[in-house]
Amino acid sequence: xxxxxxxxxxxxxxxxxxxxxxxxxxxxxxxxxxxxxxxxxxxxxxxxxxxxxxxxxxxxxxxxxxxxxxxxxxxxxxxxxxxxxxxxxxxxxxxxxxxxxxxxxxxxxxxxxxxxxxxxxxxxxxxxxxxxxxxxxxxxxxxxxxxxxxxxxxxxxxxxxxxxxxxxxxxxxxxxxxxxxxxxxxxxxxxxxxxxxxxxxxxxxxxxxxxxxxxxxxxxxxxxxxxxxxxxxxxxxxxxxxxxxxxxxxxxxxxxxxxxxxxxxxxxxxxxxxxxxxxxxxxxxxxxxxxxxxxxxxxxxxxxxxxxxxxxxxxxxxxxxxxxxxxxxxxxxxxxxxxxxxxxxxxxxxxxxxxxxxxxxxxxxxxxxxxxxxxxxxxxxxxxxxxxxxxxx
Amino acid sequence: xxxxxxxxxxxxxxxxxxxxxxxxxxxxxxxxxxxxxxxxxxxxxxxxxxxxxxxxxxxxxxxxxxxxxxxxxxxxxxxxxxxxxxxxxxxxxxxxxxxxxxxxxxxxxxxxxxxxxxxxxxxxxxxxxxxxxxxxxx
Numbered sequence: 001x002x003x004x005x006x007x008x009x010x011x012x013x014x015x016x017x018x019x020x021x022x023x024x025x026x027x028x029x030x031x032x033x034x035x036x037x038x039x040x041x042x043x044x045x046x047x048x049x050x051x052x053x054x055x056x057x058x059x060x061x062x063x064x065x066x067x068x069x070x071x072x073x074x075x076x077x078x079x080x081x082x083x084x085x086x087x088x089x090x091x092x093x094x095x096x097x098x099x100x101x102x103x104x105x106x107x108x109x110x111x112x113x114x115x116x117x118x119x120x121x122x123x124x125x126x127x128x129x130x131x132x133x134x135x136x137x138x139x140x141x142x143x144x145x146x147x148x149x150x151x152x153x154x155x156x157x158x159x160x161x162x163x164x165x166x167x168x169x170x171x172x173x174x175x176x177x178x179x180x181x182x183x184x185x186x187x188x189x190x191x192x193x194x195x196x197x198x199x200x201x202x203x204x205x206x207x208x209x210x211x212x213x214x215x216x217x218x219x220x221x222x223x224x225x226x227x228x229x230x231x232x233x234x235x236x237x238x239x240x241x242x243x244x245x246x247x248x249x250x251x252x253x254x255x256x257x258x259x260x261x262x263x264x265x266x267x268x269x270x271x272x273x274x275x276x277x278x279x280x281x282x283x284x285x286x287x288x289x290x291x292x293x294x295x296x297x298x299x300x301x302x303x304x305x306x307x308x309x310x311x312x313x314x315x316x317x318x319x320x321x322x323x324x325x326x327x328x329x330x331x332x333x334x335x336x337x338x339x340x341x342x343x344x345x346x347x348x349x350x351x352x353x354x355x356x357x358x359x360x361x362x363x364x365x366x367x368x369x370x371x372x373x374x375x376x377x378x379x380x381x382x383x384x385x386x387x388x389x390x391x392x393x
Numbered sequence: 394x395x396x397x398x399x400x401x402x403x404x405x406x407x408x409x410x411x412x413x414x415x416x417x418x419x420x421x422x423x424x425x426x427x428x429x430x431x432x433x434x435x436x437x438x439x440x441x442x443x444x445x446x447x448x449x450x451x452x453x454x455x456x457x458x459x460x461x462x463x464x465x466x467x468x469x470x471x472x473x474x475x476x477x478x479x480x481x482x483x484x485x486x487x488x489x490x491x492x493x494x495x496x497x498x499x500x501x502x503x504x505x506x507x508x509x510x511x512x513x514x515x516x517x518x519x520x521x522x523x524x525x526x527x528x529x530x531x
Contacts, residue, residue: 122471124401130409134436136401137522138482138496139466139474147464148484155462155506208465208479208501253484255435255492259462380462380484381494 004242004391006095006103007233009226010038011350017184017219017339020113024055024222025066027108031224032067039226040237041102048073048091048100052083054343055108073100079250080376081288084225084345085386089246091227101229105349108222109341112188118342119143119215120206131382143215143291145378147207149259150293154209156260156308159296161209163311165200167292167329168213168336170319175333178361184219184339195337214292216335216344223346225353241356244369245275245389252382263385264301264373271387272303277369279303284355284370285319285327286348289334298373302387321362327371331355331362345374349388356392368392398473402520409437412451417521420514422454424491435491456512458487458525465501485510485525496524503527 012035014027036043049071051059056066060076073094077086084105091103111118122139124132153159172195175181185192195213203212233240247270249263272278279302287295287302296310304327305313319329330336332351335344352370354360370390377383403414413436416423425434427441428448434440440447463483469475481497481504497504498513510525 117470120468120470122401122469122474124471128404128407128410130407130438131436133403133407133410134413135494137403138494139401139469139471139477140482140494141466141469143468144464144466144482147466148462148482151464152462152506205465205467207467210464253492253494255433255486255490259484 003230003233004244006092006227006243007230007240008243008349008353008390009041009228009236009240010035010238011223011225011353012038013223013347013350014108014221015180017221018112018187019110019220022110024108024110027222028055028106028224029067031108031222032104032106035224035226036104038238040235041226043067043069045102046104047071048075048094048103050075050087050091050103050105052076052078052107052343079384081290081343081345082374082376082384082386083343084349085246085372085374085388086248086384088227088243088349088388089248089386092243092246095227095229101232103227105225105227105346106222107343107346109343110220111218111342112220116218116342118218140381141207142378143210144207145380146291146293147210148380149297150209152259153293153296157311159311161201162197163314164214164292164296165197166314166317167289167295168200169195169197170317171289171330171334171336173320174331174362175337178333178338181333181338185337188217188219210291210293216290216340217337219339219341221339221341223350225346225349239357239392241353242391243388244277244391245271245273246387247271247274248384248386250384253380259380260297260307262297262301262375262379263383264298264387267385267387268302268373271389275389275391277389282327282369282371283364283367284331284352285329286352286370286372287329288344288348288373288375289330289336290340290344290375294375294379295329297379298375302371302373321364328362328364331360331364343376345376345386348372348374352390356390400473400517400522402517402522405520409439413437414520416451416453417523418519420521422456422487422512422523423451424454424489425449426452433490452489454487454489458485458493458510460497460504460506460508460510461486461492462506463497463504465504493523498524498526
């Protein structure tokens with residue numbers, strides 16, 4: 001390809017999964033500085049700031065001051081872990097409209113050091129909104145919501161626990177090649193050893209049918225991504241990674257609408273059509289892996305296989321970086337075995353970029369095309385999804 | 394350390410959903426229907442998303458439904474729900490055409506997508522919380 005709608009420039013992943021004494025804001029700022037420096041850009045070049053508000057309330061007002069910039073465009077879209085794919089989609093539109101030239105996305109979280117139990121909290125509200133007023137009496141957890149999707153998938157399509165476990169097995173296989181992931185697993189008290197499906201299936205039930213090793217880690221972490229207008233791409237200190245397509249969507253459970261269909265069923269085809277490529281062309285699939293079922297349903301909705309066939313599709317290590325027959329899945333080790341500080345969407349963009357620059361620790365030779373699909377909220381309840389198609393010449 | 398609090402109870406005053414819970418206090422499973430296009434509206438709100446009417450009326454369900462999906466929770470940080478583990482929750486497609494999220498009084502082995510359930514009521518003073526119980530398959 002000769003170019004795209006916008007170019008990813010520098011990206012940076014904060015390496016530590018346990019970072020005591022460091023704040024989420026410090027992680028964001030350090031990541032911003034390092035990603036901009038890698039790009040050959042200055043803080044003052046940033047004219048659009050994207051922030052999901054994970055580190056402070058009212059980020060549209062406070063983040064510019066904290067970073068020390070006065071951007072023309074501020075976007076504080078907050079849709080959980082998919083916020084960063086939404087931010088890319090919005091930034092590409094603003095670049096195409098000629099309104100901005102350098103967009104900065106940052107993320108930082110100390111979920112691990114703050115001892116958050118993200119998956120098993122009820123998150124009750126003191127002033128109820130109508131939706132929560134219907135749900136709070138029953139204590140739905142994040143894991144429970146995704147578990148309802150897994151239960152339905154197994155019941156309707158005969159998907160087996162072994163097939164779902166395969167997604168966690170592949171993630172660990174990739175994580176063990178990633179020194180930051182290995183150090184992170186050790187730091188949070190998990191043995192950095194290969195997983196077999198039997199290990200996953202013998203871990204304890206959290207919310208049936210989801211078991212502990214089908215759940216993402218809870219880590220500290222963060223990162224930054226710089227997106228620039230095409231005319232700046234030639235002057236970067238890094239090889240541009242082009243955004244070829246981007247689209248977003250939301251979804252929620254209601255009568256007559258299966259919990260097995262996610263917003264990826266709309267954002268995926270739209271992004272692929274814009275990019276002019278098909279799932280079969282994709283080398284790298286960075287798919288939000290909060291839980292194994294998240295990956296399975298999104299692979300189906302993106303069109304890698306038909307709805308209901310995800311179980312068969314992921315069998316036999318098909319999605320390992322060193323196997324033919326399918327894209328390489330979550331080659332950094334994923335949220336399941338590398339990092340998940342609460343909102344993983346930015347890491348999907350970062351690892352996809354590393355792959356397309358030949359810099360991954362589970363590198364697919366001559367990787368040209370990647371998809372990053374972020375998922376936010378809770379599948380089974382209400383969720384958002386953003387699909388970004390990336391490519392290099 | 395492990396003080397067990399009660400079940401979190403809904404607000405009876407929240408503008409959209411207060412009427413649902415006030416009906417529940419009388420052991421009625423209530424839902425809305427659009428007076429213009431007859432669409433079922435749930436969860437409760439003030440408008441019909443199908444025809445944009447602002448004229449909705451309350452109906453009472455027979456309280457029978459089919460489980461769309463469910464899960465049994467084994468680990469929870471909240472003291473009340475932790476004391477209830479393992480307990481089952483799910484999405485129930487009610488026969489009149491709306492989907493309720495609620496507790497299902499069934500074990501992990503009993504609770505499956507497709508089973509039929511009927512509403513029952515758990516009393517908490519001036520409010521009742523719907524809990525669905527399995528009914529024998531015909």
